[in-house]
Structure formats: C-alpha cells, structure tokens
Amino acid sequence: MATIKDIANRLGVSVSTVSKGLNGASDISEQLRQSVLDTAVEMGYTPKQMRAREAKKLCIFIENMEYETSEQFGYDIILGFKQAAYPAHYGVTVIPVTPAFQAGEKYDTYMLKNGYAGAFFVGFALQDAWLAQLHTTSIPTTLFDNYIRKNPNVSYIGTDSFEGIDDAIEHLISLGHRKIALLNGSAHSMITEQRRQAYIESMNAHGLEINEKCMPYGYYVAAAAKDHVANLLSLGATAIVCGNDLLASGALEECRANGFRVPEDISIIGFDDIPISAKLTPPLTTIRQDRIELGKCGFYTLHSVINHVSICKNLLRPQLIIRDSTAPVRNNGCPAP
Amino acid sequence: MATIKDIANRLGVSVSTVSKGLNGASDISEQLRQSVLDTAVEMGYTPKQMRAREAKKLCIFIENMEYETSEQFGYDIILGFKQAAYPAHYGVTVIPVTPAFQAGEKYDTYMLKNGYAGAFFVGFALQDAWLAQLHTTSIPTTLFDNYIRKNPNVSYIGTDSFEGIDDAIEHLISLGHRKIALLNGSAHSMITEQRRQAYIESMNAHGLEINEKCMPYGYYVAAAAKDHVANLLSLGATAIVCGNDLLASGALEECRANGFRVPEDISIIGFDDIPISAKLTPPLTTIRQDRIELGKCGFYTLHSVINHVSICKNLLRPQLIIRDSTAPVRNNGCPAP
Numbered sequence A, B: 001m002a003t004i005k006d007i008a009n010r011l012g013v014s015v016s017t018v019s020k021g022l023n024g025a026s027d028i029s030e031q032l033r034q035s036v037l038d039t040a041v042e043m044g045y046t047p048k049q050m051r052a053r054e055a056k057k058l059c060i061f062i063e064n065m066e067y068e069t070s071e072q073f074g075y076d077i078i079l080g081f082k083q084a085a086y087p088a089h090y091g092v093t094v095i096p097v098t099p100a101f102q103a104g105e106k107y108d109t110y111m112l113k114n115g116y117a118g119a120f121f122v123g124f125a126l127q128d129a130w131l132a133q134l135h136t137t138s139i140p141t142t143l144f145d146n147y148i149r150k151n152p153n154v155s156y157i158g159t160d161s162f163e164g165i166d167d168a169i170e171h172l173i174s175l176g177h178r179k180i181a182l183l184n185g186s187a188h189s190m191i192t193e194q195r196r197q198a199y200i201e202s203m204n205a206h207g208l209e210i211n212e213k214c215m216p217y218g219y220y221v222a223a224a225a226k227d228h229v230a231n232l233l234s235l236g237a238t239a240i241v242c243g244n245d246l247l248a249s250g251a252l253e254e255c256r257a258n259g260f261r262v263p264e265d266i267s268i269i270g271f272d273d274i275p276i277s278a279k280l281t282p283p284l285t286t287i288r289q290d291r292i293e294l295g296k297c298g299f300y301t302l303h304s305v306i307n308h309v310s311i312c313k314n315l316l317r318p319q320l321i322i323r324d325s326t327a328p329v330r331n332n333g334c335p336a337p
Helices: A004-011 A015-023 A030-042 A048-052 A073-088 A099-104 A107-114 A129-133 A161-174 A190-205 A222-227 A229-234 A245-257 A275-279 A291-306 B004-011 B015-023 B030-042 B048-052 B073-088 B099-104 B107-114 B129-133 B161-174 B190-205 B222-227 B229-234 B245-257 B275-279 B291-306
Strands: A057-062 A091-096 A116-122 A141-144 A154-159 A180-183 A239-242 A267-272 A285-288 A311-316 A319-321 B057-062 B091-096 B116-122 B141-144 B154-159 B180-183 B239-242 B267-272 B285-288 B311-316 B319-321
Touching: A004 A015, A004 A030, A015 A030, A030 A073, A057 A073, A057 A107, A057 A291, A073 A091, A073 A116, A073 A291, A099 A129, A107 A116, A107 A129, A116 A291, A141 A291, A154 A161, A154 A291, A161 A180, A161 A190, A161 A239, A161 A267, A161 A285, A161 A319, A180 A190, A180 A229, A222 A245, A229 A245, A239 A245, A245 A267, A245 A275, A291 A311, A291 B291, B004 B015, B004 B030, B015 B030, B030 B073, B057 B073, B057 B107, B057 B291, B073 B091, B073 B116, B073 B291, B099 B129, B107 B116, B107 B129, B116 B291, B141 B291, B154 B161, B154 B291, B161 B180, B161 B190, B161 B239, B161 B267, B161 B285, B161 B319, B180 B190, B180 B229, B222 B245, B229 B245, B239 B245, B245 B267, B245 B275, B291 B311
Parallel strands: A057 A091, A057 A116, A116 A141, A141 A154, A154 A311, A180 A239, A239 A267, A267 A285, B057 B091, B057 B116, B116 B141, B141 B154, B154 B311, B180 B239, B239 B267, B267 B285
Antiparallel strands: A285 A319, A311 B311, B285 B319
16 A cells, blocks of 8 residues: 655655645645546545545446556546545445346345445446446436436436537538538447537528538447548548547548548547547547546446436537648548548 | 534434444444434534544535525435435535626636636536636536536536436326327536437337427416417426426426316426425326435536546436326327317
C-alpha cells in the first residue's frame, strides 16, 4: 500500500503538505487538497479514519471493457468514481462480471448479501441477465450508457451525443464542408440511435441536405469501415463523422486504400478520444468523453439516487478535440481518387 | 431561530435523539438522522460548527415564482436545495431578482464580489440579461428548466418530459383512450417543445394517429384553455394531456362549459402536481415533478460542476399521480354534448 511519503514524492510536495491535504487543514489551497486526495486514491492509499468509515460500501460492476492500465478505456472511469467517492467516505470495490457470474445469483440478492449500498454498471450488454432485473430492482443503481425506463432506483449517465455531434458538424462547416456523412456504430444500440438522431437534427439545423445513404450503420470496430467508406467517398462526402474512434481509425485506413489523403482530400472525426486517437496517422480530431468526469458523474448520480433523488438521465458535456484529421474542404464535390 | 427542542417537538423525538442526528452519532438509524437534518434545515436551525464552516457559500436566484409559503411552487425547490447542501457544509442564500437587479451588475461580478462559489437559477425568462451572460460565465451555475449550450460551467436540471408524457399516454391507453390530444403551453419555450416531441414519440410508439390540429400551443395559464378545448372536443378527443396543471384546471372548466363531464365524457391530465391539483373538481390526474427532489438535484448538480464535472443535463424521473380526472373511455368517437 502507498504511504504518505509516496504521495508526497509523486506530487513533489512535503509530507506535511500531504498530511494537511488528507486531514482537511485549512492552510493549503482547495486545489492542492484535491490533488492530494486524487493522488491518494489513485495510488491506493487509505488513511485509518477512512478505513474505519468503510461501512458505506459501493461497487462497480464492469464487463466487456479493459480497465487495468491507464491506457485502457475503463481505467479512468473507475478512477474518477473512486476519486469522487473518497471525500464522501464511501469504500469502492471493483467487480469484473461475466454472464455466468450473473446467472449464478440474482442482482438484488448479491447486493444485499454483500452489504453494498449501491452499484455502478459499466460496459454491460443489452442481453445481460442483470440488466433485465434492473426494471424492478430496489437497489440504487447507476448505469453508464444504458437506460432503464421508469424505475426510480436506476439512473443512466453518459455524454450528451447531441452537443457532441453538433460540435463536430459546426467545426466541419467552419472548414467549408457541406457533404458530411455519418458512419455510425452498431444498429439496435441506444447510443447509435442517439448519434443518428443528433446528426439529423444538427444537419437540419444548419440547413444541410441529408441523404439516407450517407448515414450507414456499421459496428464499433475498425474493420467495419471497410464496408462503407468507399461508398461514402463515391457519394461525394468530403467529411465523415464516425460513431467511435475505432471506426474512425478504420476509416483513415480505408480512405488511404482508396487513394484519398486525410485531411487534404477528406476529413475524419471520431468519438470518445480513446488514448490511441492522438497517436493515429494523422492524429484524430474527435469528440471527447472525459472518462474521469464520467466516473465522477457516476458516483454523484448514484449518491443522489441513494439519497432518494431519482435521477433519470445525467449527461456530461462532450468536448471537441481538434487534431490533424480535419482540414478546410478542397472542393465541394467528389474528388477523383 | 429554532432550537434543538423545537426540532424534537416537531418530530416527536427526544432532544438527545435530535442531538445525535445533528452530530452524526452512529446509534440512530440513517433514516432518522436524515429526518432530523431535513427538519433542522426546514426550521432554520444552524448549529455552531455549521456556522463556522459557512465559508462555502452558494446562492439561489429566483424570479417569476412564489416561494414564501409551502403551498407555492418554489418553496419545496428551495427547501430541497438547502436540505442537500446542509450535510455538505454549504451555506445557502436565497436572492429574489428582477430585470432591474440584473441590469445593475454583471452576473460574474456580483458572484465574485459576494464570494459565492456557485448559483442555482430558478424561474428565469429567456430574455433575462443574466441568462445571456451564462454563455460565457466562468462561475459554476445550475439552471432549472433552462439550457445553455456548450458552456461547461453551466448545467440544466429538470424533469424528463419524455417519460412523463409517455406515462400519461400509457395510462390513457390502458383506459381505452385512442384519441388523445395535447393542449401544450407557450410556443418558443424549450419545455413546450420537449413535451410536444415527447407526445409525438409516445403516440408513434403506441401506433396512435397524430393529428396536427390535436396538439395546439396555448399558454401556461388557465385562461388559455378557452381558446382550444371546444375545438379539441369537436375533433373527437376523448382525453387531453395539458402542458401544466393551470392549463388543465382551465380545461376542466371549459369541458364543463361545453357540456362534457370529467371524467365520464372526457379525461384530463395535468403536468407538475402543484398543490392545488389535488383540490380541483375533480382532483386532477397529473404528471408530478417532485419539487423537493428538483431542489436536491439542483444542489447535487451544482456541486458536480464546482468539482469540475461538467454536467450538461440532469433529469429527474416524473411520477404519474392518478386521481379522478381520468376514467375509462365511454365511446371511441365524438360524444354529443
């Protein structure tokens, strides 16, 4: 376990400063105190009084998502949740789950048996047994990117797709683009439908023509770009907004394979800002979901539900990260390959 | 100022129980502790250690809304905000504002000069000077039923119109209604447009026919019902969902004036569940916005923004309150008056 000295070394401050930060002393700045707390959580430091208070226990169930190292999508979500839970004196346990695990015991039973006051679900799939049980659960529960109707004990958090897609389209319009396609993710997903609706609303709001052929469904993997990019290029798209960064990375490859340079001939935008996005060639312009904030939002929302404030949806602001995969349009039609 | 004894009397418990609740002792239940805290806030009791901590100051700006007595819409919103702020050691000041007040000083200047860490806006109108300034403010700010695009320091809270309208329509369908009209509130309001969209989505989802004439815009006052109800009746509507409870109260009168009995000939549903709703003749079935929860949600959301979690929208679950203004449909067409 990390010591106070480890935290001091990481932050480049004295041991007494760390101690002040952990004990809520008033003679250090609020910002420094927060850094001390955040670093303590990240390094796994737990002071005695915190351990004594760990009667209030929460858990994070995680599935279909890597989270062990800081390069992986789930890492910062879990870290953010813990950072927000810590000053509120909640202990947090991370529990990876599988369909078999869910089949072994009912969700409510598991929670009551283990004394958890509430749970945060990350990465679950629609067909998961525990998701179906959430329609009637009495356990305070918060879901990342999954929405359960009408149960006041369950809330949904995520990033607002409408602002994100609109930010992307406004950015492309400012560069002169008009023929903007949406290479979407998997059909039958709530998030996919949100982004499709957001695209339609934004294109309409900006008076741009919508062509049903320019908004295909794909899958949330790089390989899915292969099935659609050549067609979007032949339809004259000068920019493609993608359902996530993996799809966008596939789109970069497909454009090259079809003889189109990014961003000279065509602009590409991703969604998520996963760690690889900045390292692609060219570095990807993308709509960021801040994963630390998502984790913190998960805690704050779950805390609200535990306090009988029945949050339905709590959505974060996205942030457009402009890198090198977008540039002014070169012409307004279909550039010859 | 209220004393510990006053709180004990109100709750019917001993002074020592109140004392334990205020001091976070572990030998009373969490539920009782919460009641003690909530009552202390409601009665204006502030213990010494709380007063010492009041460096963290928030304010609630309120306009166009009554809040002095418990029958008024704003009262519970403010109470809920204070109840959630109290255990987090925030002091809360309520400041009624006018256009003149806003013209006197810029919002950011006012906040900095007075040392407020953030503000909750209730009841503002679109043309308010301070609302326009929120596009660029750096002050953590949360708005009830107003939405500012793209500023990460500003968040919007409210009740999810989509679930609310859908609950109402599902209830009417379960009573056999098919010709369901929407008597909406004022045009050019975000909430009005949300409810219109929610109505369209819900009617479509249930395979019911939508007639543009059956979804008129009115105003959020009882008198506006006069302009539309006779027409909706003549179009054969057997149920009318109203934009708020005031409109619904006007609709009750208009139905009677046109010789239609509620609920025998036509069903009426309101929105909000303001205190008068239960006292109307007949008592009104309505979509409740829980005002205590709205206030608490306002605090939790503002607290998130202060902690650099940029909430865009935080929406509560509505709750359908079934009273006597809805009943099984009598026939499926236009009942003769």
